[in-house]
């Protein structure tokens with residue numbers, strides 16, 4: 378079967394996934410760990426509190442869940458905004474980039490059959506690609522005792 382037009386600019390491929398990065402960098406999950414299931418439902422059997430997500434994943438050499446290394450199967454529950462905040466700081470401090478457009482100044486805003494991927498000027502950085510100046514120190518960094 379012919380694949381659909383799923384062309385995405387290279388810059389967006391290069392942007393790391395905030396949750397994968399958070400799991401490895403902050404939670405010290407094994408290198409290469411990636412999430413396969415992100416559940417932020419506030420209803421149903423696997424419900425989580427509003428604004429939280431339950432994230433499950435593993436290391437898989439092929440990128441497929443069925444080929445995962447079962448010893449790396451891990452899950453965590455996090456506040457979505459906390460991960461976004463952490464990623465924002467990380468993108469700014471480590472790369473000097475806006476975390477939404479990853480330095481491209483363009484924000485993805487949909488895909489259409491005729492138009493392909495569509496982008497608009499990034500609303501977070503105003504198209505500069507640079508981090509906004511709202512990067513604040515985390516409480517652990519400002520605590521003096």
Ligand SMILES: [Zn+2]
Nearest residue numbers: 475478499502
């Ligand atoms: Zn931006």
